[in-house]
Amino acid sequence: MSPIMSRASVLIAPALALAVASGAWAPCPRTCRADDAPAVDLVVKAGSPAGEISPILNGVFFEDINFAADGGLYPERVKNGSFEFDDPMMGWRRPALVAGGAVGGFGVVGDRPIHPNNPHFLRARLERAGAGLPLTNEGFRGIGVTKDAAFTFSVRGRSEPEKAGAMALVVQLVAADGRPIAAAQRLEGFTRDWKAYSCEVISTATDPRAKLTITVQGAGTLDLDMVSLFPRDTFNGRPGGLRPDLARLLKDLKPGFVRFPGGCIVEGRTLAQRYQWKTTIGDRAERRLIMNRWNVEFSPPRNAPDYYESMGLGFLEYFQLCEDIGAKPLPVLNCGMACQFNLAELVPAEDLDPYIQDALDLIEFANGPATTTWGARRAALGHPGPFGLTMIGIGNEQWGPQYIARYERFARAIKAKYPEILLVSGAGPGPADGPGDDRFSSAWDALRKLNADLVDEHFYMPPDWFYSQVHRYDGYDRKGPKVFAGEFASHVRDKRPAFGANTWEAALSEAALMTGLERNGDVVRLASYAPLFAHVEAWQWNPNLIWYDNLRSMGTPSYYVQKLFGVNRGTTILPVRLDDAAEKLYACASLDARTGQVVLKIVNARPGPRDVHIRLEGVSSVRPTGEAQVLAAPDLNAVNTLDDPTRVSPAIGPAEGLSADFHRAVPGYSLTVLRIGTNDKR
Ligand code: AHR
Numbered sequence: 001m002s003p004i005m006s007r008a009s010v011l012i013a014p015a016l017a018l019a020v021a022s023g024a025w026a027p028c029p030r031t032c033r034a035d036d037a038p039a040v041d042l043v044v045k046a047g048s049p050a051g052e053i054s055p056i057l058n059g060v061f062f063e064d065i066n067f068a069a070d071g072g073l074y075p076e077r078v079k080n081g082s083f084e085f086d087d088p089m090m091g092w093r094r095p096a097l098v099a100g101g102a103v104g105g106f107g108v109v110g111d112r113p114i115h116p117n118n119p120h121f122l123r124a125r126l127e128r129a130g131a132g133l134p135l136t137n138e139g140f141r142g143i144g145v146t147k148d149a150a151f152t153f154s155v156r157g158r159s160e161p162e163k164a165g166a167m168a169l170v171v172q173l174v175a176a177d178g179r180p181i182a183a184a185q186r187l188e189g190f191t192r193d194w195k196a197y198s199c200e201v202i203s204t205a206t207d208p209r210a211k212l213t214i215t216v217q218g219a220g221t222l223d224l225d226m227v228s229l230f231p232r233d234t235f236n237g238r239p240g241g242l243r244p245d246l247a248r249l250l251k252d253l254k255p256g257f258v259r260f261p262g263g264c265i266v267e268g269r270t271l272a273q274r275y276q277w278k279t280t281i282g283d284r285a286e287r288r289l290i291m292n293r294w295n296v297e298f299s300p301p302r303n304a305p306d307y308y309e310s311m312g313l314g315f316l317e318y319f320q321l322c323e324d325i326g327a328k329p330l331p332v333l334n335c336g337m338a339c340q341f342n343l344a345e346l347v348p349a350e351d352l353d354p355y356i357q358d359a360l361d362l363i364e365f366a367n368g369p370a371t372t373t374w375g376a377r378r379a380a381l382g383h384p385g386p387f388g389l390t391m392i393g394i395g396n397e398q399w400g401p402q403y404i405a406r407y408e409r410f411a412r413a414i415k416a417k418y419p420e421i422l423l424v425s426g427a428g429p430g431p432a433d434g435p436g437d438d439r440f441s442s443a444w445d446a447l448r449k450l451n452a453d454l455v456d457e458h459f460y461m462p463p464d465w466f467y468s469q470v471h472r473y474d475g476y477d478r479k480g481p482k483v484f485a486g487e488f489a490s491h492v493r494d495k496r497p498a499f500g501a502n503t504w505e506a507a508l509s510e511a512a513l514m515t516g517l518e519r520n521g522d523v524v525r526l527a528s529y530a531p532l533f534a535h536v537e538a539w540q541w542n543p544n545l546i547w548y549d550n551l552r553s554m555g556t557p558s559y560y561v562q563k564l565f566g567v568n569r570g571t572t573i574l575p576v577r578l579d580d581a582a583e584k585l586y587a588c589a590s591l592d593a594r595t596g597q598v599v600l601k602i603v604n605a606r607p608g609p610r611d612v613h614i615r616l617e618g619v620s621s622v623r624p625t626g627e628a629q630v631l632a633a634p635d636l637n638a639v640n641t642l643d644d645p646t647r648v649s650p651a652i653g654p655a656e657g658l659s660a661d662f663h664r665a666v667p668g669y670s671l672t673v674l675r676i677g678t679n680d681k682r
Contacts, residue, residue: 039611039663041579044589046598046678047618049572053521053590056256056328058566059528061487062318063263064309065294065541066534071140072548073533074313075234075243077151078137078212079306081227083108083120084289090306093136100131104216114156114194114225117279117288121156121225124216132170132217141537142209143229144550145173145181150232154198155214156285159190160221166190167218173201173229176209190222201229208550226285236324240284242317245553246533249546251325253559254566259330259393259486259528260318265309266332266396267339269293271347274334277362280314281381287311293339294540302540316378319366319387329366330424330526332393333359335406341429346402349409356413363389363418391422397458397487399428399439404446411450422453424484424526431459431469448480454525456486463490463509467605470512470586473520482523487530488513489543489558498536501543502556504648504669505636511561511671512603515588518565521573529562536642547642554645557638560631561671564650568592568629568673570599585610585666597626598676607634607668616660616676623677628655632670 062068070076079091088108104126113119124133137143145151151173159167167190173182185199203210212229216222234241235248250258261275268274279288288311295307315331322329336347336355347355361374366389368375375386394410395403407425414421425447428439440457447455459465473483490506490513510529517524534544545559555563570590578587584605592599598619604610616622631650640647655664658676666672 037608037610038581039613040582040585042582042587042602042612042614043577044598044600044614044616045575045577045618046589046591046616048575049591050575051522051573053518053570053573054256054525055571057518057521057525057527057569058253058562059255059257059259059327059330059526060250060253060532061259061263061528061530062261062532063530064261064265064292064313065263065531066539066544067140067304067307068531068533069313070308070310071535071538073242073246074310074317075231076310076312077139077143077229077231078227079140080308081137082118082225082285082289082310083122084118085306085308086291088120091138093138095134098130098133101128102126102130102133103128104133106133106135115283115286117286118225121223124222124224126216126219129217129219132215134213134215137212137214137227139211140550141535142176142207142550143173143212144208145203145210146206146551147203149203151201151203151229152198152232153185153201154196154226154228154230155187156194156196156225157187157190158192158194158223160192162190162192167216167220167222169197169222169224170215170217171199171201172213172215173203174211174213175205175207176211181205181207181210194225206551238320240312242313242321246546246548247321247325249553249555249559250321253563254569255325255327256566256569257328257330257526257528258318258322258325259332262332263396263487263531264339264341265293266334267337268334269296269339269342271334271338271345274338276358277315277331277333278358280311281316281377284310284312287314298540304538304540307538315362315365316381316383320383323387328391329387329389330391330393331362331389332396332424333362335395335398335403335410337395337398337403337406340398340400349405352406352409356410359392359394359410359414360417363392363414363421389421391424391454393424393456395426397429397456398426399443404443404450408450411452424454424456424486425452427455427457429458431457431461452481454484455481456484458487458530459485460487460489460491463492463505466490466509466513467584470516472513473516473524476520476523478523482525485517485524485527487528489529491543495542498534498539498542499547499554499556499639499641502547502558502639503636504557504633504638506543507557507561507648508603508605508636508669508671510558511565511631512586512605514561514565515586515601515603518569518590518601519573519576519588521590529558549642552642552645554640554642555649556640557631557633557648560649564629564631564671564673565601568599568601568675574598585612592675595675596678596680598678600674600676602666602672602674604666604668604670604672609665609667612664612666614662614664616678619660619678619680621679622658622660623679624656624658626655626658626677627675628653629673630667630670632667634669636669
């Protein structure tokens with residue numbers, strides 16, 4: 001039976017007993033006054049637990065869209081440091097005139113590269129040394145530096161003639177206005193063979209749009225590749241690690257899982273452009289850069305000609321991130337289908353085996369002992385222990401019989417070798433069938449017959465749809481495949497620039513739907529907002545959960561909704577009953593076995609405060625003081641910005657006057673989380 005109880009209630013609201021301060025919304029969890037409407041009765045059936053909530057219900061979905069990897073979470077400051085973009089000098093600028101008498105030039109060539117996956121590099125040839133030939137990198141919409149921040153500049157180089165001091169490279173960080181903002185560093189001693197060179201660069205100023213100039217000095221040839229300026233300050237101090245503020249925002253969500261690396265980028269516009277995990281691990285100079293499909297997906301100005309995937313953030317780093325933030329990894333692999341919105345290229349059935357092998361090898365890479373081929377590879381990369389992979393996505397939002405046929409082949413092979421691994425399968429791009437379109441129901445029908453583990457549903461829909469779907473999962477078959485609400489976001493009609501589409505209106509409707517996800521936490525096992533990250537000057541998709549520029553970052557109102565659900569995830573579903581007066585009021589409750597608390601979440605989608613009469617059934621005694629976390633804003637258009645990043649963010653404080661039968665005024669347009677301590681042993 002569904003954990004939601006019948007909607008009708010015979011309870012009669014008693015007189016209000018509210019802690020009243022002012023009628024206006026205030027960010028204090030205790031001081032709001034209900035409007036004149038009668039109290040809404042809310043019963044929590046604390047004595048009738050109705051199933052376990054997935055311990056990893058709320059997670060995150062990382063896709064390299066909106067410059068989420070290069071230019072975002074992966075904090076490399078040099079764009080196109082490997083000279084592998086289709087325009088091989090993109091990101092680099094040569095002065096029209098070179099002062100100082102040098103005669104020579106730059107070219108991108110490919111004889112004897114570092115590795116076949118990285119076939120091009122920069123060749124500087126100087127006939128006359130003069131003062132050298134400079135080249136400037138613009139970074140990702142500039143290079144973000146803060147005063148006193150330390151960076152490692154590194155490069156692979158080789159030279160002719162091989163003579164100590166014949167060729168040198170001078171490294172200089174400059175501000176947007178061209179002023180030097182670090183002591184110049186000189187690298188020399190280049191030899192005939194590729195070698196790595198590095199030096200430290202310390203910024204003397206803060207500038208979100210600094211640039212990096214490298215100047216080749218000497219008469220002769222200097223080959224350069226993998227030019228890098230990498231911050232020393234990374235998340236968890238990992239060398240070559242992640243941008244700390246962004247990774248911290250992720251960790252603060254307490255995500256149960258991380259789905260990576262996409263999304264449509266897994267599929268590719270063509271199969272040749274699909275994501276292939278094996279070319280994303282190991283020495284960064286040996287990883288294969290590909291064009292990011294969001295480079296060309298949209299028309300100007302939302303295209304991004306300089307959007308590529310360096311794979312600096314590769315599969316080892318994704319697994320490591322999961323470990324660092326305590327989340328389960330959920331990698332998604334191409335299933336032999338390119339994006340069905342683009343060319344819908346298909347791998348013929350007889351050529352599918354290498355794709356399946358990639359999946360089997362990935363499981364071995366993540367979990368296998370160091371005595372296995374791929375387990376040994378993981379160990380050699382510095383992680384001897386397993387990553388604890390328990391699930392894997394087969395394709396992204398695929399649909400149709402071609403998908404089902406391919407999914408079956410993957411499922412058969414994976415389950416034969418790794419029966420414990422859960423498989424996530426697609427159900428198409430929408431949450432329901434449309435006119436003349438049965439992609440959703442036909443996927444579900446087929447996957448049900450195949451006893452699929454988890455079916456991935458995607459919903460990018462308007463706020464009204466979110467409210468209409470609060471009970472979506474109440475009637476789902478408890479014995480069938482489980483649900484992964486893998487990509488969702490409420491889309492307000494007006495796609496205002498940058499974070500402007502991340503309104504409180506959108507977030508509040510997501511909160512309402514999420515009460516339905518948690519209340520059905522026995523069947524909805526995983527849920528994640530999408531997309532996750534966006535650079536304010538380089539985005540393609542809107543809205544997104546977290547926005548940033550080169551130095552700052554912020555969570556949207558939707559971020560704080562995710563956070564309140566993530567950090568307050570209970571362990572057991574407690575049914576709730578709301579009376580008929582509960583129009584636009586939504587709730588779910590759980591028991592948190594770790595703390596013994598009842599966790600109650602209430603969404604008030606009306607403008608005025610509401611008096612909620614809360615009864616905890618089946619609880620003998622309640623501690624009078626608990627905790628309230630309230631996310632509210634009087635204006636549905638409210639947004640967070642980089643200048644005002646916490647305008648819509650939770651107010652946290654004690655919740656007083658709690659008992660097994662009490663009143664709580666919830667503010668207009670709010671999400672309230674009450675953590676209620678009981679004295680019962682469970
Ligand atoms: O989240 C953006 C895109 O939306 C994802 O790549 C895709 O899965 C969906 O269509």
